[in-house]
């Protein structure tokens with residue numbers, strides 16, 4: 023990538039960015055159409071190869087500390103890698119897994135050995151069981167219960183949209199403490215999926231074509247030792263918010279990657295495709311769609327990189343919260359607009375599943391919904407704006 027027009031990055035940052043880009047271009051993108059045609063799945067030996075390469079290239083668990091076997095990357099470097107992973111469809115980039123970075127600071131030694139370190143090594147895989155029928159944007163409305171019973175907790179609840187449950191072997195289960203000093207507070211617990219009482223209720227189909235499913239999962243009288251509690255009783259919501267902040271930034275980065283790929287592909291097509299005796303890019307209507315897309319991508323990218331650097335520099339958590347919401351809001355809405363224009367530029371081909379614009383048009387839609395909808399991001403930003411003012415938020 024030329025340095026003339028892009029963000030100032032160190033040599034190490036560029037090397038990491040290039041490593042991720044080559045992995046995406048050489049190994050992942052070639053499997054997109056196959057995945058689309060096979061319910062998101064690719065041959066097992068290829069899936070295993072991608073998993074091994076992600077580890078060998080030092081991209082897997084890039085967000086985890088090096089002393090635990092992770093990549094120890096800066097937030098900016100993680101953003102650069104996520105951006106590249108965003109250039110591929112069908113969630114093939116998910117072979118680069120980022121375990122919960124908040125965990126090492128709060129889990130016990132036993133929990134570290136049993137769940138977190140094996141996850142960093144790629145031997146175990148987690149998922150998040152938080153959302154419920156009656157609790158989506160308003161997480162505090164969860165009805166799942168966590169009841170202390172001697173040396174155990176008894177868990178009950180039905181969770182929705184549990185992403186990757188089919189490829190994970192343990193969940194972070196979030197419920198409300200039923201009684202005792204912390205009654206009504208949130209608790210988060212490790213739950214191995216082979217624990218009696220964990221059951222898939224239904225596997226709904228979603229707009230995208232991913233191998234990772236989002237089932238409805240019942241936790242019925244599930245008993246886990248008290249040592250499975252993450253942190254302390256009442257802490258559960260804080261971990262969820264920390265994860266949201268991180269994921270919102272990474273979603274922004276992936277959306278920038280998706281938009282870049284779409285603009286590249288749509289530009290190449292518009293230069294090549296001839297109608298009425300000339301390439302369609304010579305029509306101002308087409309050229310302006312590309313110009314708007316590139317301009318918006320640049321804005322989103324600058325915002326995303328700058329926020330990552332702010333976090334690396336120790337930005338106050340409340341400001342991080344607002345800025346992560348702004349980056350996710352803007353980048354996800356930008357990518358949605360870019361995908362819509364790309365479909366239009368490809369014309370009928372843009373409506374075919376073998377076309378990258380068609381796939382991104384479907385896949386990017388969820389980035390305005392998960393990890394907090396666009397409306398929730400606006401609520402967060404507006405709340406912080408009222409409290410801190412423009413200068414307080416943007417400097």
Ligand SMILES: Cc1cc2nc3c(=O)[nH]c(=O)nc-3n(C[C@H](O)[C@H](O)[C@H](O)COP(=O)(O)OP(=O)(O)OC[C@H]3O[C@@H](n4cnc5c(N)ncnc54)[C@H](O)[C@@H]3O)c2cc1C
Nearest residue numbers: 150151152153158159183184185236391392393394395397
């Ligand atoms: C593909 C997918 C994967 C997911 N993976 C997971 C997962 O792994 N684990 C997990 O726990 N959850 C997961 N989720 C759940 C996701 O986080 C929620 O869908 C999301 O937070 C929105 O909640 P909801 O769907 O219940 O919508 P609702 O909260 O019911 O919102 C419906 C509409 O009302 C709007 N709205 C709600 N409140 C307000 C308000 N105060 N102001 C303005 N507008 C408002 C929303 O913006 C939205 O437009 C996933 C969802 C999807 C679609």
